[in-house]
Amino acid sequence: MIPSGLFTQIIMLGLAIGIVFAYVQPAFSTIGEIQDDISVYRAERDKVSGVNQQLQQLLDNMLAIPAQDRVALLTYIPDTVDTVAVPRDLQSMAESSGLILRTVAPVQTTNMQLDAERSATVPTTRYAFQITVEGSYQQIKAFLLLVEKNNYPLDIQTLTMQPLEGSFMTATMQLVTHAHLPRPEVAAPVNRRR
């Protein structure tokens, strides 16, 4: 017959082992996982905090630029090009150069995405304008100088000059100006759930 004292001790030992394996060990594992989660959350928080600080710094830098400069940038690369204002400016430049403006009209609107893939430029939206003027060679050069000095880009894509009577000539050119083409949207931060 087993003595009752020994039986109790065996029961206690079994109970202790049961407690350890049934509660303490799983709880320890869970605590380890939670601590890992805490490390991950802390690292992510540091990342988000870093991004926020960097964003704030960039925003401060942006706002530190004088308003006049920002307006100049918006003029140089606007959101959209006014297809009436550009011909009006070209007409003003032609008149200032003493040229006779024959035609001026918008041609097409494209973006430079394909060009960007080839030449690694930042894509822009292109607005092309065809203009035909008549005048002397010096007047045409003066017009080209004015085009270059314009406060938004007018890239001369094509230029053809043909002589007319006397020292006059006709010049047909295609000018391209650029508008801002937004990049693909930045992905919104993912809300992490526990």
Added chain:
Amino acid sequence: MVDVPNNSFIPKRGPVKKARRARSRQVYVFTFVSYILIFASLVASLGVFIYRQVVDRQLDAEIAALNAEIASFSQADMERVTAFNTRLQQAKERLNATVSVASLLNIIEQSTISTAQFASFSLEREQDARLVVTAQIETDSFDSVIFQREVMKQNPSIANIEVTDLVIKDSTLQELLKPGSSQIFSPQSQVNFSTILTVDLGTVGYNPVPPEVFELGIITDTPLPAEADDALIDDVSTDGIEVESGPDVNSESI
């Protein structure tokens, strides 16, 4: 019957009591270990339970802090900064790719000999890489064609020159051969040829100067300050060649 007197001097003895033997209190190792283990497991359970609560609270605090950081992120600000940066890069790219066609004309003027005359001129921009100029030029002799080609070759701004469609037109000879013509023979002739010039954009880059602002069709003299450009665009290459019209410029022939 005689009563036996009960007054003996011999003390009476009671019943013999067995001497109690002291029980031995032995502590066995097994008992000790079992007690230790049960108490240790109970203490460990309590400790783990409390630590679990602490760690849970830490996790909740971290999640709350992360959510607060995420909430403080401004998508609108990010879009503003990104759009501004993109626009700035676009402006920089366009500024770097700006070409002075007037400078190109000056270069061609300087490279045109006095006996050459342009009959037509066309220019085409190939991406942001080069300009291709195609021109029909009239000269008086093959020597002039060769000389013209050499002069253009010597110009460092012209990357490549190609002479094509070489045609000699002797109008005087043709007149002479006409029936009934009374003209006498003259060695005067005309040599026409086409030339294709390739000019890299970098060699005719535009050197920005304070612009004349066009506002509502009126040219105003309100140029942007130089520091404005510096603030917006840095590292912009503006090493274009500015060719001034010299006394040898043959602009009349163009």
